[in-house]
Amino acid sequence: MKQLFFLFLLTTNLTAGELFDMDALRDSSTLDGEVLQDWHLVAGHVPTRQKLITINVGEIWPGQTYRVPVRMIVPAEGKARGFHLTGGNSPPKLEQDAPIFELERDLIAGGIGLVKTVVQEPGAMGLRELGDRSEARFLQSLDPHDKVQYWAWPATMMRAITAAHAETEHFHSDGKVAMSGGSKNGATPSMAIIHDERMTAVMGSVSPIWDSPLRLCNREAWDELRAEVGDFRHPFLGGHYGPIFNRRALEAGRTWEDLQRFTADVSDSVFLSRNLEALRARRVAMLFHPGTHDFVAFDLAWGGAHHPDIPIYLAANTGHGVKGRHPQTERNNRNSSAFILRHFFPDEIDPLLSSPKLRYEKDGSRLTVRVQFPEGAGDESGRMFWIYDRPPDGSPGYIRDLIPEENSVEMKRDDTSQEWVATIELDLDRTRVDFFTNHRKTLRFRGKDYPTYLSSAYTRVSW
Numbered sequence: 001m002k003q004l005f006f007l008f009l010l011t012t013n014l015t016a017g018e019l020f021d022m023d024a025l026r027d028s029s030t031l032d033g034e035v036l037q038d039w040h041l042v043a044g045h046v047p048t049r050q051k052l053i054t055i056n057v058g059e060i061w062p063g064q065t066y067r068v069p070v071r072m073i074v075p076a077e078g079k080a081r082g083f084h085l086t087g088g089n090s091p092p093k094l095e096q097d098a099p100i101f102e103l104e105r106d107l108i109a110g111g112i113g114l115v116k117t118v119v120q121e122p123g124a125m126g127l128r129e130l131g132d133r134s135e136a137r138f139l140q141s142l143d144p145h146d147k148v149q150y151w152a153w154p155a156t157m158m159r160a161i162t163a164a165h166a167e168t169e170h171f172h173s174d175g176k177v178a179m180s181g182g183s184k185n186g187a188t189p190s191m192a193i194i195h196d197e198r199m200t201a202v203m204g205s206v207s208p209i210w211d212s213p214l215r216l217c218n219r220e221a222w223d224e225l226r227a228e229v230g231d232f233r234h235p236f237l238g239g240h241y242g243p244i245f246n247r248r249a250l251e252a253g254r255t256w257e258d259l260q261r262f263t264a265d266v267s268d269s270v271f272l273s274r275n276l277e278a279l280r281a282r283r284v285a286m287l288f289h290p291g292t293h294d295f296v297a298f299d300l301a302w303g304g305a306h307h308p309d310i311p312i313y314l315a316a317n318t319g320h321g322v323k324g325r326h327p328q329t330e331r332n333n334r335n336s337s338a339f340i341l342r343h344f345f346p347d348e349i350d351p352l353l354s355s356p357k358l359r360y361e362k363d364g365s366r367l368t369v370r371v372q373f374p375e376g377a378g379d380e381s382g383r384m385f386w387i388y389d390r391p392p393d394g395s396p397g398y399i400r401d402l403i404p405e406e407n408s409v410e411m412k413r414d415d416t417s418q419e420w421v422a423t424i425e426l427d428l429d430r431t432r433v434d435f436f437t438n439h440r441k442t443l444r445f446r447g448k449d450y451p452t453y454l455s456s457a458y459t460r461v462s463w
Contacts, residue, residue: 019144019151019269020195024058025158028166032056036069039170042097046105047076049170050097057152057159060145061137064130066152069094070160073104073114074170080113082175084340085160085199087119087153088185091126094118103337106446112344113171117160119153119181119188139245139252142262149242150266153184154192161198176200178285178343180336183207183296183320186288187241193284194275201285201343202272203336206320209288210273210307212299214238214394217246217259229395236295236320238394241270273307287339287352288312292385292436293402294319299393301434304458309355314436314455316385317402328383328408330438330453338443338450349445353377353454356439362461365426370419371411371437371456378441382411382420386435388427390460411437432462 024030037052050073057066071094074080084107094116104114122131130148137146144150157179165173178201179189186204193199213221217240225238235243240263249259268274272286279286290297292314303310313335316326335352342349356373373379386407391397411420426433436458443450 019266020155020158022158022195025155025196026162028162030056031159031163031166033163033166036095041076044100046100046108048073048098048100048108049076050074051167051170052094053163055159055163057155060130060134060148060152064133066130066156068118068125068156068160070163071098071116072164072167072170073098073100073108073116075108075111075113078111079170079172080175081111081172082344083113083115083164083171083177084344085115085117085157085177085179085189086181086185087117087157087188088181089116089118090120090124091118103340106341107344110345112175113164115160115164117156119156119185121184122148139249139254142249142254142258144262144266144269149184149187150191150270153188154195157189157192157199158196161196165198176344178340179203180340181205182289184242187296190272190288191241191270193279194269194272197282199284200282201339203287203289203339205289206291206294206296207288208241208271208296209290209310209312210299210303211267211271212302212393214299215240215271216263216267217256219256219260222246225392225394228392229397232396234295234396237298237396237399239296240267242296273303273310276307276310285339285343286311287335289315289335291319291322292316293322293399295399296320298398300458301393301460304436305460308358308457311352311355312455312458313453314385314438314458316408316438319399322399322402324402326385326403326408327405328385330440330451332451333453334450335452338445338452341445341450342443345445349443349450350378350441352443352452353379353439353441355454356456358437358456358459360459360461362426362463365428366423367426367433367435367461368421368423369411369435369437370414370417370421371439372417372419373439375418379420379439380442381440382413382422382437383439384409384411384422384424384435384437386424386433388430388433390432390434426463428463432460434458434460
């Protein structure tokens with residue numbers, strides 16, 4: 001009876017505009033866990049105890065439950081005082097005892113656990129029919145609860161935390177929870193952390209961050225884009241929080257007004273950029289690698305102009321499926337490991353760089369860029385990248401036209417102003433230039449060096 005009541009709560013007991021019932025998602029009595037492998041010792045360079053279960057996430061729509069596997073890993077002795085949560089796993093992989101690699105060895109050795117679940121397309125989980133029904137229902141209803149991406153994936157991450165905390169002999173319930181991943185596994189934790197205060201850190205790669213006009217189905221923005229680059233079909237460019245559904249929803253009988261109403265209703269629940277004040281009040285740690293040419297993170301110019309203080313690292317000429325990484329792209333980047341280690345062991349490793357201040361001056365054909373970090377931040381280097389007349393955000397050319405190899409310069413340190421400075425001669429036969437700068441800080445943890453990098457805001461200058 002309680003299980004049925006829980007399913008009813010997840011689909012009906014929400015106020016207008018509310019996507020998740022957090023009380024229900026935190027309720028461990030409704031997990032309906034099935035133990036596939038009970039707690040057992042796993043030998044290795046760092047021995048662990050591991051357990052594999054499947055759990056009930058909830059109902060996507062009435063009568064359709066959603067279940068996922070969860071593997072929990074803790075040190076061989078004692079309780080884990082927090083854990084690293086990931087969704088980029090597959091059910092067959094989770095059936096095997098998890099090997100422990102470099103970062104995970106440090107976490108386990110320091111008393112931090114690991115929780116691994118599955119955030120993947122339903123077809124990859126043997127649930128293709130569910131995925132097809134989900135898409136069909138969503139195009140008709142525009143109800144985010146009907147769509148796996150908006151409800152089931154974030155709820156999976158939250159329920160995995162509930163499952164771990166239910167293991168009271170193996171996890172402390174008040175420990176930190178850090179998440180990292182790319183693509184859907186960067187977007188999903190970035191959305192989930194808005195709602196679940198148990199989550200304390202997120203690092204997302206090639207995933208959405210901010211709510212630009214194209215994402216909000218702004219008709220003027222779409223008309224302007226098509227007027228400049230023509231009509232185009234791409235499964236992601238211009239999408240709200242992933243694959244674009246505009247055309248299919250319109251073909252299913254919905255209107256632009258319907259699409260705009262949907263994005264207006266759901267975007268506070270989706271975009272990290274709309275929740276920065278609350279997240280910073282919770283002292284949530286954040287870092288993002290959007291890629292400079294990614295078809296999901298297709299709005300760098302808008303994001304740089306409106307949210308220059310969201311910490312990002314831009315690896316030149318990178319993104320989903322991009323070939324031709326810039327020769328000056330930083331090859332020794334250890335951001336992900338350093339970010340996770342810093343979050344769990346703040347007394348053993350220095351902080352990463354925080355977003356710098358950028359200013360520029362255009363004097364005729366000369367563009368001078370100045371970047372400044374707070375005093376004592378530990379910034380060690382600077383390099384500037386630029387591209388002329390880049391096609392507009394969200395267009396096919398935006399992901400096709402790469403930064404030329406010659407468009408990179410090492411910045412010089414001005415010891416008087418404590419700024420990194422670069423001056424370039426502009427090609428005034430062009431009409432605009434996009435640029436950003438990258439900066440290194442080398443961290444050290446337990447005898448190992450971790451080169452980390454942070455970027456200034458992506459900036460567009462027209463003339």
